Amino acid sequence: MVPLKRRKVVSSETGSKAGDQIKFPQVVLFLLERKMGASRRGFLSELSRKKGFQVEEKFSETVTHVISENNSASEVRTWLDSQVKGQTPSAHLLDISWFTESMKAGLPVQILNRHRLQEQQTPEEEVVAFSVPSYACQRRTTLENHNTVLTDALSLLAENAELSDEEGRGVAFRRAAAVLKSLPEAVTSMTQLRGLPCLGDHTLRVIKDVLENGASSEVESTKQSERYKALKVLTGIFGVGVKTADRWIRERILDLQQLRDSGQTLNRAQQAGLDHYDDLNQPVSKAEADSISEIVERVVVSVLPGAQMNLIGGFRRGKQTGHDVDFLITHPEEGREEGLMPKVVSSLEAQGFLLYQKTTRNSYLESKEGPGRPSSNMDRFERCFSIFKLLKKVKHGEMLTEEEQRKGWRAVRVDLVVSPMSQFAFALLGWTGSKVTFKNPPLCFSSSLKKLKLLLLFLKLFERELRRWAGHERSMSLSSHALFDSQQGRYLRATSEEEIFSHLGLEFIPPSERNA
Template sequence: MPMIPLKRRKTVPSPAGSSNAEIVKFPHIVIFLFEKRMGASRRAFLSRLSRSKGFRVEDTLSQAVTHIVSENTSGEEVQAWLESQVTERGDRDTVHLLDITWFTESMREGCPVSIEDRHRLRVPEPSTQSAGNTMDSYACRRRTPLQHHNMVLTDALQLLSENAEFCENEGRSVAFKRASAVLKALQGPVCSLEDLRGLPCLGEHSRRVIKEILEDGVSSEVECTQQSEKYQAMKALTGIFGVGVKTAQLWFWEGIRRPADLQTFGKKLNRAQAAGMLYYEDLSTPVTRAEADLLQGIVGEAVGAVLPGARITLTGGFRRPASSQTGSFLTVPGSVRTGGSRQAMMSISSSLTLKRVERRSYCPRSSAGWRHGICCYTRKFTRTRTWRPKSGQPVPQVTWTALNAASPFSS
């Protein structure tokens, strides 16, 4: 006997005036549940719960919404989302941004509880700083002049960065360097901490040092570090060419405090360190513009002999007040081939070379440099001897000195 399917009973919607209809008890409060990090199913459950207790809940943001409730979401995030919906919402200043705790307490009481500070989401106040203080977080996109307005602050931060590097605390050293770089890029002097609002790379430690300098003129931490025996010893020892932080630390624990102590202790030095000790005074003396121009002339003469039309650009640390380095960039016309030119130029200037260190800048295939197309090249660091004019002499006297020079020639 064939089975006859049962006829389904039609569902008749309840009339508007029936007892099952939802009754709004609090028409002056309209709730919107922020779904992000709450989940759709939990949001639907909370919406049914609140409607059953007489609350009005909107599924979409509208102008009638007075309370926005979120869960596990910061006020800044909710505020940013609300600002993106401004075209649909209209005036957003009258909306209360609340945590889920207000909602649960209201459900427990069966009526909306009064809004307290603990219920409100913390929203940062809009910045009142001038547009001139806005700055990119990437240092390569900022213009940093050599002569800036915050020399006292940057010198203090750089000293702390250097001391952190001596203590092998790389994270703190980088943090102080970044803070110093931000201050160098400012268009005016820092007079109060309000001038630093919204600037990147300024941590609590850096701000504390800056505040102390602005209020007292000096920082006790900077003064204590500068006068410490370890900092002074590490500063002097790492100033020797060929001596790094680890070697200087080892010598410090052995009782060596200055370069002159190396001979007293009879330390055996490698070739780089021996050359660094021999020309310690020269390499510790800042390079003048006259010396940099003289070195450029030597390199330019060597380049012009084998590559007519090439352009030499003088660069390097001689532009800064306390650097003993200089360098030259070589620009060759595109039609000129440089097959054996490098060897010829090196042989011409070899009579002035004291020491040359060659290092390969290698980018493995797995590195970010390879993926982003950063070229691999050979870096050459040369200590060059040249003439240093004596003060008060109209004609430069032949006095040999040592300079650090970076060579642009690749192999």
């Protein structure tokens, strides 16, 4: 039998490398990278192997000694629990001081109490624990966000997942961010998050990283990713979806100038989006939204007297800025709204207000969209997606230069939606949001219906949660058109949002508190 000190270990993904002599087979080390850093961990691992220690690159049940730096015992234990599900690791949890002394001595030193990791001292009376309902439609979420740093980090990871066509991961991050937005105070300790819904292991790791280090390493790495930066720019073009942007990136088109120089054939929407890129990626103020509202409402009423128009989306929830302006139009007399959209669009075009427009017809049929089919993720209303030319107001007597005259207007995204009065309450609820939009939204309005469905899947978190609640908790099917009760086998009518909440067995939440 070969003496133990001369025995060599077979090379593998984990454990010591081939050629390393294992002098202490009863000791298997694992160095925790958290707070230690990858380069320092690599150096210390190599050092310990040269001293005859066996080191595992990945944690497993064979590990006997876990070495950590600047972590408490509870923090390391939480990490270990995430690695070995349902089992309690029996390894010693040791401070880096034990490792340093062992390296100096050239053998494993005796484990003293000062070597063992200490529990984190957090007085329970100083920790404010939170409790919130599972569904966003049960929570009141105002615009006052006490955890912006955390929610911004999660939202960026959600956006990256959505840009990578990973729907499930994106929704998970969005739901987690929505929970944090609803909290009454800032999160300062991980213990405050115990028992909160929608916070998975990945989310908790990101939150912990931000709380302890001021930023998430994963988020910072994502921000620097060439693909992420290119997708942000290219999907910021009106009419460009993720698949188109991804194809351009594979062709090494990474920014607007490269796109202009590439000779790519753009459709009408994409060309308009490229022409007005800067304007469309600037926030729209509430004052600008009100100015557009006055113009559109004047046209709507002139075309159909008695018609009603509502400013919806984020502005209805109380936001002072947005990325587009949405209007919902109806008429008190059912059927009078039919044929309204073409007339409104024609009048706006004749007055020079539309730089681009695409109109879709109403394709919703209650008899087919109800009990026979599951609710769609998108509505089927008559809509007009447009780029609006908003003139800048000039003070009395103010003279503009030729350059100033040329810049005397800005382009704004404006969406018009026409709903029958019988469906108006459902449309108002659905289009109020909250919307989970990209900072530079990828718009697929000129693309196929399938692409548009995929895009809208991400758009309205509050509405998505309402539909999830309806299906899972009430055996109902909710859309922006109607509410169908599967148990009763009939539609439940509503003339207001309050009635819809009542049908669903939910407390009414006003628009200003739907900012999930």
